[in-house]
Amino acid sequence: MAFGQTITFEIFSPSPQNDRDGRFDSGVELKLAKRKKIKVDKDEAKQRVKKIWPILKKEYPDAKIALRFINPLELLVSTILSAQCTDVRVNMVTKDLFKKYKSAGDWAKADLKQIESEIRSTGFFRNKALNIKGACTKIVEQYDGKVPGTMAELLTLPGVGRKTANCVLGDAFGIPGITCDTHVIRLSRRLGLSENSDPVKLEFDLAEIVPKKNWTAFSHLIITHGRNVCMARKPNCPDCLIAKYCPSANNPALW
DSSP states (O other): OOTTOOOEEEEEOOOHHHHHHTOOOTTOEEEEEOOOOOOOOHHHHHHHHHHHHHHHHHHOTTOOOOSOOSSHHHHHHHHHHTTTSOHHHHHHHHHHHHHHOOSHHHHHHSOHHHHHHHHGGGSSHHHHHHHHHHHHHHHHHHSTTSOOOSHHHHTTSTTOOHHHHHHHHHHHSOOOOOOOOHHHHHHHHHTTSOSOOSHHHHHHHHHHHSOGGGHHHHHHHHHHHHHHTSOSSSOOGGGOTTGGGOTTTTOGGGO
16 A cells, blocks of 8 residues: 555445445445545535535425434434434334333333333344433433433433434424434535534534524435435436536546
């Protein structure tokens, strides 16, 4: 390897379903890939957002979160379960779970082993069960049984990072939030919106170039486009409506 050469380690799943959902299953492989970096100019990135926003908005007028929920607690639990799992699987599991556990108190009082058994198919079930029970216990003890509605408060809950907090704030409370999942990370790089693959750093980068009122919707549009067109392994550039604004379009070295 030549001195100064950039090597990128990319983890991907060979499953077509996981490619669309942006999750990874047990068939994860480690791939050593050489990828050219896109130089990001913040002013150009901001203008690019302005150009692609109306196009994506028109193409995906109903773009929204795929997880099914009716209140902040259900979305919080679903988001914790969605780590390394497809939204489809999570929705299958929570369909019955939410009939049984209707409050934070129900989860807090539940037997940990029982929760593990009920969410086993979502993967990493022991850690997820511990986080769900822990988060709900804290909600009962410190927040009067109600999911808190601020970033600072949500981050005090076990298993909740900024990604989960932004998801809950944006989709359950209507408070703008940028959810940086694998699709948002991938498309932000390809579109030249940010050089950062770290979710927190990327969130702050996007916050500077996307109008705050559009943060939640922008996340959904990017995620939907990532699932339908700009897939991880082989984006469908010929059919991409925003390809003319994308520095990576038809350039595999930048994918």
